[in-house]
Amino acid sequence: MDIDLLYAEVMQKLILENKIARVSQKLISSTKNDDRVQQVYDVLKGSKMFPKPMIVQKCAVKSTVYRNLGNKNFQNHNDYEAWQYYNLALLHAPVDSVDYIFALANRSAVFFDLKKYEECLNDIEQVSNMGYPERLKDKLLKRESSCKEALSKPLLIDEKNTDAIETMYSMKGSRNPSYSNSIEIYEIGTLALRTVIKARCEQPDWQSLFNIISEVEANLNTEYRGCTRVDDKWVYDSQSYATIHALVSNIEKRSVSDIFRKGVTAAVFLHILMKETEFLKDAKTGIVKRVGGLLLHHIMTVPTNMHGISVNTPTSEGKYVNDMSLGSAAYAFFSLLxxxxxxxxxxxxxxxxxxxxxxxxxxxxxxxxxxxxxxxxxxxxxxxxxxxxxxxxxxxxxxxxxxxxxxxxxxxxxxxxxxxxxxxxxxxxxxxxxxxxxxxxxxxxxxxxxxxxxxxxxxxxxxxxxxxxxxxxxxxxxxxxxxxxxxxxxxxxxxxxxxxx
Known part of the structure; x- marks a missing residue:
């Protein structure tokens, strides 16, 4: 999903219909993010321009294709490529299917080769819980025994100082039949989307979240900005959503075109949450509107406040002079610097x-x-x-x-x-x-x-x-x-x- 392309198409349509001035004026006159997103949402809805998200469907045939590609790479000792292909085989495999079991079993072999023994044991345990296929049972039990033996040995000093690899190739979490399809959104703004979802999931209900937001916004121009009340004291807790919501968005310094572009992203995310997920199931209109405003708020705070996570990678000559970005995350305390x-x-x-x-x-x-x-x-x-x-x-x-x-x-x-x-x-x-x-x-x-x-x-x-x-x-x-x-x-x-x- 290319939101930049969507933005360009929306702008072209507004120009052809001579609506740029009117839309811009409404955005300028709005004082709340809720209203700004609602206006952009109405533009997209009226023009029927909401994009259809790409859906990853469960398919045994595709799962088999990716598993075979994983096997080919594993045989050629391309472990990291094999790891990714087995992940894709798992992604496409129907839940509780034999394809899922084979993908797990094969991925455990990659983990064993990479000396990722705990990950290997986790995959084998999942296979065990689903029922060992007879042709795999002896091989997996032997691999399980080898992993436990390796983990029982004392680590070398060098191994003690080496962190475990946790990257985009990991697929963690238990299987859940309720989520049979996965939506892929290719947009950096997904960090803002995740922030909103996490903020809600950490609270028992919407009203509890809105109460926190009201408290934060009341303190924005005080010494207690970003703080939460603990008993009778105000505390700055970087684990609290309050510290994230209090980050500056620079809305007053943004051009109307920038606000509209980010409003398009927020409106698309809001549409997906409403139409493709249960996140806003049975939510009242007021809640939906406020979620749109929250999305826009964080889409504006992300570029100026989130911090990148990167790691050094070697060249073919063995020199660690390359830097690879792994992602971005919210570190509220560091945003104070x-x-x-x-x-x-x-x-x-x-x-x-x-x-x-x-x-x-x-x-x-x-x-x-x-x-x-x-x-x-x-x-x-x-x-x-x-x-x-x-x-x-x-x-x-x-x-x-x-x-x-x-x-x-x-x-x-x-x-x-x-x-x-x-x-x-x-x-x-x-x-x-x-x-x-x-x-x-x-x-x-x-x-x-x-x-x-x-x-x-x-x-x-x-x-x-x-x-x-x-x-x-x-x-x-x-x-x-x-x-x-x-x-x-x-x-x-x-x-x-x-x-x-």
Whole structure:
């Protein structure tokens, strides 16, 4: 489902019918997101332009095709491709069918090869619960025994420091016959959709959610913004939906065309929730309208407040210099941090956990503000391009020290002036070509050895900022953190082609 294409078609139709001015004026005069989405919804409904979602139908034939492709890749030792094909075989297999059982059994073999013993045991257990096919029973019981034996052995030190792989290829959760079809929406705004659904599911009923929202909105211009009342105190709890709802949407700074485009996305999501799911089953008109407003609110907060989760991946030469995006998530506390083009912290997330921490990459004295980086850094972009990007996406003009003093990009950075010879020599010794090569290859030993000396150097070199020595040490420190975070193995990033036709 391409909502950008839908938006273009809607705009073309409105232009041909000479309705742009009228629609724009109604949006401008509206003060509530509920009303804005309702107006866009009426436009799409009146023009009969709601797209039909692509449906993944259960089909034994397709399941068999994907399982055979998985078998072929597994025989060729393409484990990650095989894993994906078996996932697709499971997706298309009718519930409780022999096709589902065979797909699980075959996927357990991939997990065993990848030493993912717990995942292997989970698949075997599901097969057991559904009834072992006679031809698979001995093989699966032997695999089960081998997994348990492997898990009983003490882990090597290196294995203890390695996080389990949890990625888009995982298919977790119990089977539920109530959901025989799956809707695929190809749109980044699904994070906003998920936020709304999760917010409702965490509450016993709609009114409870609306009560929280009313409380949050009453505190928006107070010191208790994003807080929830616990007994007689206001508490900022980043696990609470209140902190997410309180994130800024910048609605007052958005153009009418931007609001309309995002309104199209919200209206389409609302239509799907009403027509294709039970999420709004028996919901009154007022509730439906408020859900539309919530969708639009979060579609506007997502681009400026959500945080990306990524991981390092190796090149064919074995260098971990590529970064792969795994997705985005809401981390309310981190959204409180302001931006700097020369930040003093970086975000750290162990691969497979979803937990995020802040790590200092510059000295931070008591009382100093923490500054994150929103994606534009003085080392990689000049001030003009940074300011343009920040103003477009985040709606502010940056006044960090790198912008005020117009710090140069990395390639134009000079050496630190009057840097003591002893410090210069220490930096050269620590970041030798050999050490840098090992960092690029993901060497944990060198990362452990360099981390503390790099922190000490950064503390001293910060007094000489901006300079190439500080930039080198900060980048190397972040490479150490990247190694601590964990890696995707080579070949894991290859995504197979599939369709729902």
């Amino acid at each position: 302001n931006h700097s083009c020369s930040p003093n912290v970086t975000r750290f997330s162990r691969f497979g956990t979803g937990n995020m921490k802040l790590i200092a990459i510059r000295p931070i004295k008591k009382g100093m503000q923490l500054f994150d980086n929103y994606g534009v850094h003085h080392a990689t972009q000049d001030r003009e391009s940074r300011q343009s990007t920040l103003n477009f996406q985040y709606k502010f003009v940056c006044t960090c020290e790198a912008c005020v003093d117009n710090w140069p990009t990395y390639h134009n950075l000079g050496a630190a002036k009057n840097l003591p010879k002893l410090i210069a020599e220490k930096k050269k010794k620590i970041l030798s070509p050999n050490a840098i090569e090992k960092l690029e290859r993901g060497c944990k030993d060198i990362a452990m050895a360099l981390y503390k000396p790099l922190c000490e150097l950064i503390t001293v070199l910060d007094n000489y900022a901006p300079c190439v020595e500080l930039a080198d040490c900060q980048e190397s420190l972040k490479q150490c953190l990247g190694i601590y975070e964990g890696f995707l193995p080579f070949g894991f990033t290859k995504v197979i082609d599939w369709d729902v036709s």
